[in-house]
Amino acid sequence: MFSVWVKSTLAALSLGALRAAAFDNSRSDNNSYGATHPDPSTWQKTLSTYCQDDAVDVIPLAFVNVFFGPGNAPSLNLANTCNPSDEAVFPGTTLPNCNFLAADIKTCQAKGKAILLSLGGATGAASFSSADQATQFGDTIWNLFLGGSSSTRPFGDAVLDGIDIDVEGGGTQFWDSMVNRIRTLASGASKKYYVTAAPQCPYPDAYQSQVLNAVEMDAVFVQFYNNNGCQNSDYNNGGYTFDDWDNWAKTVSKNKNVKIYIGALAAPSAGGTGYVDVTTLSNIALETRSHFSSFGGVMLWDASQAYNNGRIDMAIKNAIRQSGSAPTTTPPKTTPPTTTPPTTTPPTTTPPTTTPPTTTPPTTTPPSSGGCAGVAAWSATTAYNGGQKVTYNGHLWTAKWWTYGSTPGGSVGDWQDSGAC
DSSP: OBOEEEESOOSSOOOOEEEOOOOOTTSOTTOOHHHHOSOGGGSOOOGGGGGSSSSOOEEEEEEEOBSSOGGGOOBOOOTTSSOTTTSOBOTTSOOBOOGGGHHHHHHHHHTTOEEEEEEEETTTOOOOSSHHHHHHHHHHHHHHHSSSOOSOOTTTTOOOOEEEEEEOSSOOSSHHHHHHHHHHHHTTOSSOOEEEEOOBSSSSOTTTHHHHHHSOOSEEEEEOSSSTTSSGGGGGGTOOOHHHHHHHHHHTOSOTTOEEEEEEESSGGGSSSOOOOHHHHHHHHHHHHHHOTTEEEEEEEOHHHHHHTTSHHHHHHHHHOOSOOOOSSOOOOOOOOSSOOOOOOOOOOOOOOOOOOSSOOOOOOOOTTSTTTTOOBOOTTOEEOTTOEEEETTEEEEESSOEESOOTTSTTOOEEEEEEO
């Protein structure tokens, strides 16, 4: 099946702000909306279908769910798109020949999309017995899917843009050896190869902590779903752990510029628990972005259900596609707004200009009816868009970007002081 991301402002990683990622503990790897829904019109579409607009910037293909199968070769299951049961396999292996996807992969890449390969999944139960075996597996992934060469390349001459690690079972050791091998092979390449991961929201992750702490990650897609007590639907109940992941990014991660994505279900049927509607998810994303500089965007599982849920991917992308950037400091969490305030129009008049005398004039206080006339006072319970103006402590303030609960003149820096009233 396909995974999709959509991003807002991503400084370190030119990906996107939304992804359909991994883990659904209510189904197996080969399940998707297209595999279970009775209406064929809602089934998973071709890969190139999801690259036609700018809603999605990164598509991980999920999953390589078998690491060492017959012939010591891996296997992959992309649901109804390509799998070992419906497609021919390479001789002596269970690795399906999906070379018909090469054209779609190239089409998406030509449109600026990054196409990654997701390793593991809910039923992958992958593990390595030694660092040497993990290093050899890194060679295999490089030769079959990335910049290497092999006679058994499932996607033909298409070269993917990196890997996404989704360890949800099996062993926890030696993943760093696999990643380091791929990083070494990619070091002299002519293009960037990405390494990302999709841990569960409880911190630290039970299966991926070792690799997350040992190697440089470009992005981490935290699954805030299918984790009762720690998911998007628990945002106001103390179960939202983005602050823990932000702290990991800044104090533990080998890459201090790593970006953290909010993982979400694309539809109620996409997982077991944790789904929130597009308005709630947009508010969570905007509030998180305003408080945490590690925020990179939103991840959705999965592409087919995003499209069949009113194009939630496009709705989220539009909600978080604004000017401004995340703050450089991390303040405490606050409760997001539940309604969108009306936009306040700043005054268009300019106070009269007076010509001072030739002698030094006495100091005077500017009139309060000047640039602050008609401007509402700042409210801690109102969300403001970039460019909106408020008054606070006798000054006129202009929002630099979307902000909520951030005091004008405070350490977060969401407001520009436009002068005394």
